[in-house]
Amino acid sequence: MSRKWIWWVSMTVAVWLSTPAHAQEDVCLFQVDLSNAATASGWDYFTTTAQTADQTINLTDQSGNSVSGVTAHIGEGWCYANYTDGTSNPSPVDGVTVPQNVYKDRYRCSNWGNRNPWLHKIEGLPAADYKVTLFTGSGSAAVNWKAEVWVDSGDGSGETQTINIEFGAGGSDSADVTIDATSDVLWIRDYGYDSDPLTHNFRQAASGYVIRGTDSNASPVADAGLDDEVIDEDNNGTETVTLDGSGSSDSDGSIVSWVWTENAQQIATGETAQVSLAVGTHEVTLTVTDDDGATDQDTVTVTVNGIVCLFQVDLSSTATASGWDYFTTTAQTADETIGLTDQSGNALAGVTAHIGEGWCSYSYTDGTSDPSPADGITVPQNVYKDRYRCSTWGNRSPWLHKIENLPPATYRVTLFTGANSSAVDWKAEVWADTGDGNGETQTTNIEFGAGDSDSVEVTINAMNDVLWIRDYGYDPDPVNHNGRQSASGYIVRGISSTSSVIAPVADAGQGGIVEDEDGTDSESVTLDGSGSWDYDGSVVSWVWSEGETPIATGETAEVSLSVGTHVITLTVTDDDDATGQDTVTVTVLAQGALWGYFVDYATGNDANAGTSEGTPWQHCPGDPNATGVAASTSLAAGDTVYFRTDTTYVMSADGITLNASGESGHPIVFDGSTWGGNDPCILTGNNALVSGIGRGLTDGGNTRSHLVIRGFEFHDIGGYADNDPIWETTDPVTSPPGGVGISLTGSGEDIVVEDCRFSEIGQWLNLAPMTDTSSVTGAGISLRNNTDVAILDCDFTRTRMGVSLKPTTTIENILIQGCNFHNYMVWLIDAAPAATGAAFSNVVIDGCLFHDHYEHDQSNWQGYGDAPHTDGIFLRTTGLNSTWDVTIRNSVWYSDQSSSGGTASIYLSQGSSATIYNCVFMSDTKSMAAILVGFDKPVGATQTVRVLNNTFYGGYRCLILDGNADAYDIRNNLFCRTIGYEPVSVKLSSLTGLAMDNNLFYATDPARCVYYNGYRTLAAWQSVSGQDANSCWADPLLTNVGVGAPSTWDITPTSSSPALGAGFDLS
Structure with a gap:
């Protein structure tokens, strides 16, 4: 069942009384x-x-x-x-x-x-x-x-x-x-x-x-009162309005007559008068006459509005939209089918609205829902509505409705259920506060199944107050949360207005920190009050003050501020002479000065202010070990937390929770390399965990956005300490404790991690009694459903995974750039969907170095059982139908060790797609191939693999094509193998979708150019497949390869190389 609801606000005409001036005696x-x-x-x-x-x-x-x-x-x-x-x-x-x-x-x-x-x-x-x-x-x-x-x-x-x-x-x-x-x-x-x-x-x-x-009489002054808007509350087409001329005056006598007219027709007389006005806009003229017969006129504009309905519809069953959406319609005095569009612009047909006698109802005739009539409320068009899930309460996962910009008034909030709902009690909470969600709640209980409703009254005291409705509903399956039912709708109805004139809302803009760039001890700053607004009129004046002293006027203003912190007040005045205020804090830093919060684990004290280098905290806000000022401080947009360098910060297993988000252009920054000496601050858990997962920085599963994390070393988080007694036992260990350096699993966006080192995260040692493939744990960085994340210039070693990408919905715009992955690692980058339908959108791995992660290969495994199956980049669907848009480019793989093992440098498993170009693979010792495309894709999935413009050189196979991808595009590559076996192996059951051309092949045995149902020369491969028509078998004549460690090779083609100019134009 779907519901819509309506809001109605009653407003009264504003009245100001003034004492008339006494007539002056001769x-x-x-x-x-x-x-x-x-x-x-x-x-x-x-x-x-x-x-x-x-x-x-x-x-x-x-x-x-x-x-x-x-x-x-x-x-x-x-x-x-x-x-x-x-x-x-x-x-x-x-x-x-x-x-x-x-x-x-x-x-x-x-x-x-x-x-x-x-x-x-x-x-x-x-x-x-x-x-x-x-x-x-x-x-x-x-x-x-x-x-x-x-x-x-x-x-x-x-x-x-x-x-x-x-x-x-x-x-x-x-x-x-x-x-x-x-x-x-x-x-x-x-x-x-x-x-x-x-x-x-x-x-x-x-x-x-x-x-x-000679002219001794002064004319009177007419005052028809303030312009106003009222609502046709009973929807009969008219509304009674009080006209007020009591502000009129005569300086040398008294007023003896007040006449009210509209379009030259008299509609009332008297100092005040009540008149009935039709829906629409009315220009009413007041003419006053004094005791000497002189007259004056003034006009007042009165607008009578019809009821406007705001209602909510559950569109989950419609063909044109999905989920909840909001709609508005003007008042109707009879049933009328109206055309609506949802927030995406889709047409929504079959909605009948009836609004009369001060209420409105609607009937959505899609065959699925038929809501009951409900009282309505008129609201301004700019009321902002938001509906989203919040944290769980008990075993319930509630919806939280946030309604902003309601005019100050007392409201009755009613929640109701559908007639088809299960007959089980449910719970909701309603409250109002300033927007922080901490207001006193009022509880309303409704029993499902009877179409019941319940109400509470709340008061909005100011335009910036927020009305909250937390709808716990009923969860019939508290374990899996399947079939959870929420309220079918709600109504917010104004029952009394707290003010006839609504004060404007001042918005002093975004504060922040600026630096005195020219060393003059002051800096020019732009103050921006353009976000200010007035519900019942317009803002006519903006005055900026510091303390009691005005410093500027205007919606925006340029001011020169001295070095220091300035709290600036914006006072706005509307056309009714009502005012509103807001403050903005601007700090001007001296050249080269640091501003923010300071943390020194060695010498700090949580009772300190934490706002200067001389008063640092010991703990960062969000650390469960923090006390005093550090514990009570809430970080905000634009804040920077400096950790003293050359120190070790010891965390508990819970790590430090990132408990706030920044804003676009004003992130919260955690900095471990700027303040102090030379070496970055080390964040460590000292392996203080014997089970579960240890964490460094974590969002706790909450959405945290607009963050920068830079210049830290994450070390010894989770896993076992070197002296743990576990190393003295002989009993096999298959599930050791894990660890995560940075855990971002709450769908945050706009996050940068740069210049950080991740080492010894989780259980990384290659020793008995560790047993089988799962006995190496840990991840440097773990992402879930994040957007716009950049991992830049970081170093990863001694952990199972460097970067883990595990979306349940979509992970989008992820950049891993300039990073170094090496030593004691299983999967350097691991990407896999955690739910069917998950998507990897614009994931880019660029300019990275992958090398020497051989220690856990089969030939080197020192533990019990099967060795971990190592790969460089592992893109795997785990059999789940998912969407892939991954690019791997400009990166280098090599191994200076002679031992081999593992699977592939890049492994595309079970249907994952990728574009791999401009990469170099130099003797990377993975047993099967540098690039392996293997196993069939899930039913219904689409897979595309592109391998373009890469150079392969070494003793191991360059490329294996297997599985059943929709398209393979293999062009402009140098496939060179230094032993007498095939550089490329094609194991496809069908060559449909395969495009190979403009490649250079080379090995010690020309008879083994390509393996395709047996070894084949290039000519034989061309003949049987129809591929590689413009490819060749030739020594690529690279500058320096095959001598010394691969890390020292120079794979640049010499001027005589047959590869020069032989490729296909990929631009």
Whole structure:
């Protein structure tokens, strides 16, 4: 039975409340001539608040003296002052509202003609249009006078406007001016009238002035609230939305009307209003009106989304896809057959979806599954879903579902079974955490067979929280795990939102280590925040800070950092003004400095920090013997662990577990040759194991990727110590303990092993009481289902296998390059499938040296029983149908020893395929041949063998072709044998698929060029087979062969060699 499930999240409209500004009261600024007052003298300034009727007010001059007899009337937007001291009685004049902080100054200025004027300077007026009015007292002389009014930046150079007033008539005159900015200055130069231009006696100035703003009302400000998205939760085509205009304000009064419209049609009134909106996007306009009749508008965008279903389908029985997959579809109000595609782009037909009344169901009509209806949940399209097997729990091997990027909310997680499931209890766990898998679990139990379900509630507090579902299901066969059943599906439904505005997610990028390359004690570093995002909007600001100090802005930024470690905080702000933060750590190293963790087995202490050469640990993190800081430290991408050179690190039989992975471009590095002296660090188990397998570095069967292991010697791991009592017994030993230098069996990828030496791994000694072929054990490096592994410039000796390749599924992109394999070894490289259907994809053995591994050959075996069957490279199917893509190139085989034994330098057994080219075989003393293709392939398998452009020279057979490969391609080879027997033996029952040509044959007996149903000359072989039409029998005339040890030979053809230019173009 297959299930799909749906997610639904309810969201609320965000509301911000702000206190409206109070309306500003009118304030009058006026000037009164107090020269005749008993309580004061000269001119002074006064202010009073607005009154709606005449009111006698008490004033105080600037000296603090009371001034009585002043009546002020301020109403209907104007004001005037009536000073009744019996001397002056100014006429009513319009007033002006001004802020209390207006600065006023009055002083005499330079003469103008024969007049000595007063200059009034008024600062701090708000930007506005003003009318400036000057007036005289009723007792003034009836003589014309003059004044000038202007505005400038304060230097007195503005354009003047002239005002003329006739004294004695209580006259007044006005001019209009504009203040463009609060920094502008209003000037009034009052020349008045001077009746005595010689002595300036009896000079009269204006009795006062009034400054009135001609536009005294400020417009209101409309605020329609935040844009928002809501969900049609009951799927009826509409959703009720709250519109909020409470953020609107009026600076000099109050708002008296709120009107909401869409497309010029009124849909609501009021400061807040609830409206029903159809599914779709709506632009709603708010128009506000203040108590002076002024208006303003603002718009808000409200999007009503239909339900989107996310569901899971078990596609294991479909013809178009396999395994579990995820699908989404928009809401439907009735059953509707919909076309879906899986994640691989394959069409998936026969799915009926019904979504209505706030839930959705589906029916997958492939004849195999018919899931029950289930509640659904809408989720953002960018929610990341992952489903994979995790480690076993008891006898169960659970599925672990990881769901990321859910909006903050409380969710109900429901798991359910199919009606056809076995009636057995099963278990699941649900929890949320920050992504490390360590959150508190909640357990839900379901009984199979009744289509039961059970639920728990979890809360997502932040966008970077992760929801986990661990589905143990039921395993009816806890031994072999056959027939295990998991839940048919699950639903994650939002039941309450924790926030109406979702904060953005900051991503400060990948930290790391850089070196001060130019020795200036600083380095330029690129900070990258492009991974930041916002679920309900967009990120509009990126600010980078170190401590409290901003150092850069922008999505990416270049900064110069000094030598040292820098913790940099990225603060991102979204278009709702919500913020999120993330940190990145960047270390700038001084030129030539090492950075990382340091391990010194001889002098270190696990209580040390481990982060400097002076504070090393004794043990590496992952070593079960580690304590303190070393034990609690978790390695991360970009870390390097330096082991002190010239030391021996003693491990237990469990070795050191590689307990973390790096990242692409930022591997975790284990280094045994950089820090300290000259010789690499030795990792040893001191043979501290009497049974089982000892390990050096191991992934523990877990997937560990992006690793570099360099510069170590792996020694004495597993097997028996030289002084073990076992060597004193005479009882046969057939299964001694094994050992592995590096064990990578957990499907990791992007791993480099370089410049390492592997010696005495497992039981390697050729001595009694070891008995039979299995009594030599151990492997330098063991790989299982790995991808992108490079084994570079390593040395292997004194172990059963140098490199072991044993996939159960696929091993891919494996490079073994520049390595040296020699002495006391059975199979230098052993490749064999561990399960039917396993594949070897792009396995390349390049530029390696294979030599002198004769000690376990038949003639040299010192133990009991049958000797180990030695081979150089052993490619074997073990009878399992498997796929092979192996290349062996540019490599050399030789033996400086005269003893012979074993099988072949390269043995392709039971259907393994390989391409072998540009290799040299110099007297490699394997009994049967340098290259042996033998035994029939498994039924249904395909085998192709290519032997191209190789040189063979020595006393042993060069090539044996046997079995039933689909194709043999043998061209451009020098087959030279120094004794009177055939260089090549063809034992095929049929020559169909065989292509041999452009080869050079040579031995001491031309009658034995090729063995094919008997010895044959080249001509006879050509005649009977139709092969080798362009081949020849000739001395290859090599530079130096056959004299001295083979390792000293020079197989370069001389200029007279018949091989030159005679080959087939293989390009």
